[in-house]
Amino acid sequence: MTRRIPWVPLVMVGLFVAAVAYVNPFDAGRDAPPRPAAGHAAHGDVADGLSDNHDGYLLSPVALPDRRGDAIPLAFRIIGPGGAPATAFDAVGSEPLHLYVLRDDLSFYQHLHPTLAGDTWTAAVKVPDGGVYRLYAEFVPKGGAGGQHPTVLGTPFVIAGDTRYVPLPAPASRVRAGRFTVSRLEGTADAAAGRPDIMRFQVRDARGAPVTALEPYLGVYAHASVFDSTTQRLTHLHPTTPANTRAAPADGVLTFHTQFPQRGRHRVFLQFKVAGAVHQAAFTVIVR
The missing domain is CATH 2.60.40.1930 (Macroglobulin (MG2) domain)
Structure with missing residues (x-):
């Protein structure tokens, strides 16, 4: 349209x-x-x-x-x-x-x-x-x-x-990010508003193998910004572990603390770094 x-x-x-x-x-x-x-x-x-x-x-x-x-x-x-x-x-x-x-x-x-x-x-x-x-x-x-x-x-x-105008995509458990595939390990499950929880993403290469060579990006192994689809309100997902306290995850899994402030449809923009290049994946999450 x-x-x-x-x-x-x-x-x-x-x-x-x-x-x-x-x-x-x-x-x-x-x-x-x-x-x-x-x-x-x-x-x-x-x-x-x-x-x-x-x-x-x-x-x-x-x-x-x-x-x-x-x-x-x-x-x-x-x-x-x-x-x-x-x-x-x-x-x-x-x-x-x-x-x-x-x-x-x-x-x-x-x-x-x-x-x-x-x-x-x-x-x-x-x-x-x-x-x-x-x-x-x-x-x-x-x-x-x-x-x-x-x-x-x-x-x-x-x-x-x-x-x-581009309609907001429906929730998906897996999206492409350049030559990588990123999966949300909770699938398309709804999140709960106002309640602390975790959200996990796994990065896989073109062969389907977990990416083990994730590089630090802004002091962490991934950065995630979340926007409310109605108000454009910005919140962040916070990684559970800074990059300087451990090696890159061997299974390619990135884990974040979450606490969505309000109900509605949200868009999560996830960024991670491999071989010096930053890649981006986006997920729609329903918060109830």
């Missing part, structure tokens, strides 16, 4: 994305919006990327993508509680800041590590089609009250013109 995203005033973005404040990506010269008071967040104490502010930190876009392409410039600042750009963060998985880009139908996901230039974070992102997208900036404030719990700030942007 094809839908057209018109060139409308960006104040109408609220028609596409509910309950978020939008920043005009084409007006790079305007001042940043008023900063929230320290400790304020639109979604309570959880930093899930649905707000551009949390605990006094503000995501301030400098240049958001405005067209399709494989390497579209993106730039933003993180404004700290004192009103100045914040640039020093504790590492999260060996990186000071993680950037995620997601289309609203969950058909596209990209995970990048921006470069700091002065007080501005920059990256080149892929924009494969039109539609409504959201970027997420994840970091841990240095010495902040949040301890090691990452802060996740988000803001939407729109790529105008014709775009093809």
Whole structure:
């Protein structure tokens, strides 16, 4: 199904994305919006990327993508509680800041590590089609009250013109990731909202043998981001064991702690590294 995203005033973005404040990506010269008071967040104490502010930190876009392409410039600042750009963060998985880009139908996901230039974070992102997208900036404030719990700030942007909507795939127990096959060992079983549990994935090669040569990626053997299909809320699955405490799993099985915050359909984006290359698999999970 094809839908057209018109060139409308960006104040109408609220028609596409509910309950978020939008920043005009084409007006790079305007001042940043008023900063929230320290400790304020639109979604309570959880930093899930649905707000551009949390605990006094503000995501301030400098240049958001405005067209399709494989390497579209993106730039933003993180404004700290004192009103100045914040640039020093504790590492999260060996990186000071993680950037995620997601289309609203969950058909596209990209995970990048921006470069700091002065007080501005920059990256080149892929924009494969039109539609409504959201970027997420994840970091841990240095010495902040949040301890090691990452802060996740988000803001939407729109790529105008014709775009093809992609329905969310049904739950599957096995998906392809390049030359690898990744299986969810729980099959298509539903997950329970609000309850701690585990989720296991096994990576196999083209011959069907377990991959024993998984390499550390961001301090772990796999990274997993989870997005709610209705709200695009971001949560993470946490590996049970860091990569620096044991050898790669001999059976190719990657185990994660889970605790889904709410019911609904979710998309899990799993990334793992083999022979220096990062591969990605995506699973739909129903949470009840």
